[in-house]
């Protein structure tokens with residue numbers, strides 16, 4: 001990895017503290033940072049280098065999964081960190097920053113490779129990019145990269161304007177838009193699963209798959225983020241970005257030797273093939289919900305409208321479920337059901353592929369109770385891949401019972417999403433970042449839904465906190481003859497939960513999932 005200066009805007013903020021420093025520290029311990037690495041933190045707070053380092057140390061103690069490590073490692077990690085006071089709107093602060101960066105590059109013999117990480121509110125993205133350009137910070141004789149956090153725009157129009165402005169200072173290849181779901185280890189292993197297993201690759205189409213279900217349920221409510229969330233809702237906060245990225249990563253078809261460019265092109269093709277919704281038809285395939293008072297994990301919780309900071313009479317969505325169709329050769333006719341919500345019964349992020357029951361006859365169906373074949377990719381709370389097959393149960397009656405092949409990352413400590421993403425950004429590999437074409441197409445697809453919500457063309461269903469959302473979400477699948485798998489109140493899933501036979505395999509033996517193929521990765 002090339003020597004790099006990591007310039008962190010928002011170094012005093014919450015994201016830096018909870019995610020960025022712990023991720024950098026873990027990369028440091030794993031020797032995955034560039035051998036020459038300089039970090040400069042920026043914020044308005046009047047911190048010194050010493051107080052900045054003390055804050056970073058504290059965040060590592062609090063949030064790093066390696067907090068038990070020898071404290072001398074933490075000291076060693078932060079000892080070269082610098083802090084500079086910078087107000088985003090003040091041009092003279094960028095001049096001061098430029099001098100500091102150049103001085104450090106000289107002291108540490110670093111080429112001027114600069115990664116600008118914007119861990120600040122979205123209203124600051126454009127002014128920072130413009131000031132980087134105007135101050136000459138981005139015109140040194142090395143590479144420059146811009147890493148930006150979500151949200152990327154508020155709707156299609158604002159996203160286009162933002163992109164246009166950023167493009168004046170950075171090329172598309174230099175912009176790394178974070179979608180932390182793309183950094184999740186199971187998402188990164190998803191394509192390796194398909195690419196390295198012809199048996200799965202051969203099944204990955206509408207001849208064999210009945211439907212796909214993508215769920216991201218959370219138990220938390222709006223927390224202290226009402227100021228942000230009440231203007232955004234589940235559609236903008238989760239669906240337009242994370243959920244559609246999961247859809248792209250699931251539906252993509254990649255031959256074994258696919259490179260980074262192919263991934264990008266094929267993700268874009270999926271989005272282009274996504275059947276658009278007309279505003280007046282949104283209500284037929286989109287369910288909007290908002291949590292009412294209830295209880296989560298045995299604790300009573302208030303309804304969304306009673307959360308501090310939420311506007312009176314708010315119609316904001318805290319739950320959304322939708323049926324999507326991809327109109328292409330592979331997926332035509334396969335419904336993709338996607339849902340995400342806050343204050344649900346349990347935290348669960350998973351993709352379920354339900355295969356068609358091609359070979360069942362009415363006789364075997366009745367006698368054997370054969371369950372559907374499922375492939376379940378579990379991202380949270382645990383990480384695993386499970387394949388449900390049917391086998392004779394050995395009782396001599398000839399009965400068929402579901403068996404499960406579980407693939408767990410046994411003993412392996414998987415990296416956090418931010419570790420994967422920061423490592424990739426440092427390496428110039430944008431495979432697992434959101435590219436502009438995808439972001440624009442995702443906003444274009446979501447736009448009629450935003451408008452239908454705005455104009456109240458879609459009913460807002462209240463659901464009790466601690467449930468699986470409004471019952472209309474179940475009906476969305478029931479009208480096609482399906483049901484959400486793994487909802488505890490769904491009897492048909494009990495067979496899976498009370499499994500009798502389970503073949504536990506080590507992470508590597510059954511399928512080769514360990515790493516994402518290098519051919520995916522592109523070094524700029």
Ligand SMILES: NC(=O)C1=CN([C@@H]2O[C@H](COP(=O)(O)OP(=O)(O)OC[C@H]3O[C@@H](n4cnc5c(N)ncnc54)[C@H](OP(=O)(O)O)[C@@H]3O)[C@@H](O)[C@H]2O)C=CC1
Pocket residue numbers: 009010011012013014015016018042043044045086087088089118119120121122149150151
């Ligand atoms: N926190 C999280 O879990 C997540 C956050 N994000 C995104 O990350 C970004 C940062 O969020 P978060 O850390 O929570 O926000 P915080 O409000 O905690 O931090 C904001 C940071 O921006 C700095 N800042 C604000 N205004 C200025 C200014 N005028 N000049 C210089 N610095 C300024 C603050 O510095 P100071 O206070 O010193 O002025 C602070 O370091 C946002 O885009 C958010 O959407 C995305 C996913 C999760």
Ligand SMILES: O=C1O[C@H](COP(=O)(O)O)[C@@H](O)[C@H](O)[C@H]1O
Pocket residue numbers: 216218237238349380
């Ligand atoms: O981006 C966001 O994601 C989190 C959920 O992330 P997860 O990794 O815990 O599944 C969500 O709580 C938050 O509202 C949203 O902004």
